[in-house]
Amino acid sequence: xxxxxxxxxxxxxxxxxxxxxxxxxxxxxxxxxxxxxxxxxxxxxxxxxxxxxxxxxxxxxxxxxxxxxxxxxxxxxxxxxxxxxxxxxxxxx
Numbered sequence: 001x002x003x004x005x006x007x008x009x010x011x012x013x014x015x016x017x018x019x020x021x022x023x024x025x026x027x028x029x030x031x032x033x034x035x036x037x038x039x040x041x042x043x044x045x046x047x048x049x050x051x052x053x054x055x056x057x058x059x060x061x062x063x064x065x066x067x068x069x070x071x072x073x074x075x076x077x078x079x080x081x082x083x084x085x086x087x088x089x090x091x092x093x
Contacts, residue, residue, distance in 0.1 A: 003048035004079040013067040
């Protein structure tokens with residue numbers, strides 16, 4: 001099943017940018033996922049199973065590197081990758 005996940009990471013430190021950028025950079029190393037970043041969040045598109053596996057790995061890696069983190073996610077199962085849906089149109093249900 002295809003899915004889209006909107007995720008934000010909040011490191012509980014004053015130096016929050018480096019851990020966020022490292023997390024996004026690692027997400028971009030997985031060719032089976034489409035990753036889009038904007039000023040509010042990162043959107044990940046692909047197979048729900050693959051996305052969740054990657055997030056489990058990369059969230060654990062980020063947590064192990066410190067500082068303490070908060071992740072906020074929204075999951076939309078059944079949404080195609082951005083290239084599969086015309087801009088501004090919702091996918092067919």
